Amino acid sequence: MRLHTLLRYGAYPTIFGGAAAFVLIWSSLELAPWPAFALVALAGLFAIAVLERAQPFEADWNQDHKDTATDAIHVLVNLAMLSGSAYLLHHLAGWVPTMTLWPQSWPIALQILLAGAILDVSLYAMHRLSHHVGWMWRLHAIHHSAERLYWMNGERRHPLSALLLAGPGLLTAVLLGAPAAVISAWLTMLAVHLGFQHANIDYSLGPLRRWIGGAELHRWHHRRDYAEAQVNFGEFLLIWDWLCGTRFDQPMPVQADDVGLNEPFPQGYTAQLVWPFIVPQRS
Numbered sequence: 001m002r003l004h005t006l007l008r009y010g011a012y013p014t015i016f017g018g019a020a021a022f023v024l025i026w027s028s029l030e031l032a033p034w035p036a037f038a039l040v041a042l043a044g045l046f047a048i049a050v051l052e053r054a055q056p057f058e059a060d061w062n063q064d065h066k067d068t069a070t071d072a073i074h075v076l077v078n079l080a081m082l083s084g085s086a087y088l089l090h091h092l093a094g095w096v097p098t099m100t101l102w103p104q105s106w107p108i109a110l111q112i113l114l115a116g117a118i119l120d121v122s123l124y125a126m127h128r129l130s131h132h133v134g135w136m137w138r139l140h141a142i143h144h145s146a147e148r149l150y151w152m153n154g155e156r157r158h159p160l161s162a163l164l165l166a167g168p169g170l171l172t173a174v175l176l177g178a179p180a181a182v183i184s185a186w187l188t189m190l191a192v193h194l195g196f197q198h199a200n201i202d203y204s205l206g207p208l209r210r211w212i213g214g215a216e217l218h219r220w221h222h223r224r225d226y227a228e229a230q231v232n233f234g235e236f237l238l239i240w241d242w243l244c245g246t247r248f249d250q251p252m253p254v255q256a257d258d259v260g261l262n263e264p265f266p267q268g269y270t271a272q273l274v275w276p277f278i279v280p281q282r283s
Helices: 002-028 036-054 068-092 108-132 134-144 151-155 159-175 180-197 206-210 215-221 239-244 269-277
Strands: none
Touching: 002 036, 002 108, 002 180, 036 068, 036 151, 036 180, 068 151, 068 159, 068 180, 068 269, 108 134, 108 159, 108 180, 108 239, 134 159, 134 269, 151 180, 159 180, 180 215
């Protein structure tokens, strides 16, 4: 019981907090983010995967639903895109004309938080649009087609949907003059957080669940009924859901068979990439 409680309340602050601490220290030393940040993200995701076996939220979600191989490809492709974006930002710094509005004199931790806020509010807006604009939903539906929630679901996305979600916030931060290392630092932390947001771990954020988008609340966003899933859009902070009236919580947890879509969905990676372009638009 003590170990269960320790893992339940200590998993997120230990793993996410450890990754964040490494990123902050590394950034403060002005060391190159590549490939260190990519390795930190991978280490965090590996730790989450191990904890899923040790303390699952739903035992059935640890079983292969004929989706593991496809999800692994999604993870590899989208983490490669994420790492590639960080790499390009680092090497293109100085080549892209930007404004001089970024507070370069701020401590590095505050700069990372500012970049995170810009990216997070943009992700909320684009995420919500992806549920209400027909062609965007068809791309985003891949993410919601999962019949179980576990660590790889955080990157189960159509590459075009990933670009649509992250692009506006990244572009805004870059144009404002945010250093590439600052953006890379936040993206690394976000990758670990998204692993937790979809993790099949019986864990809790305690009172922080009101403000941080952990799995406890995000599982409601993956409910099978489309109308009921229009809640808890926040990728990291839930403050945007509070302000826009889309935050939802209740004591009863989501049931194992209540996630996914109410329509057939292909299982193969290539078929999933093609699906948005052949399925009829939602009426």
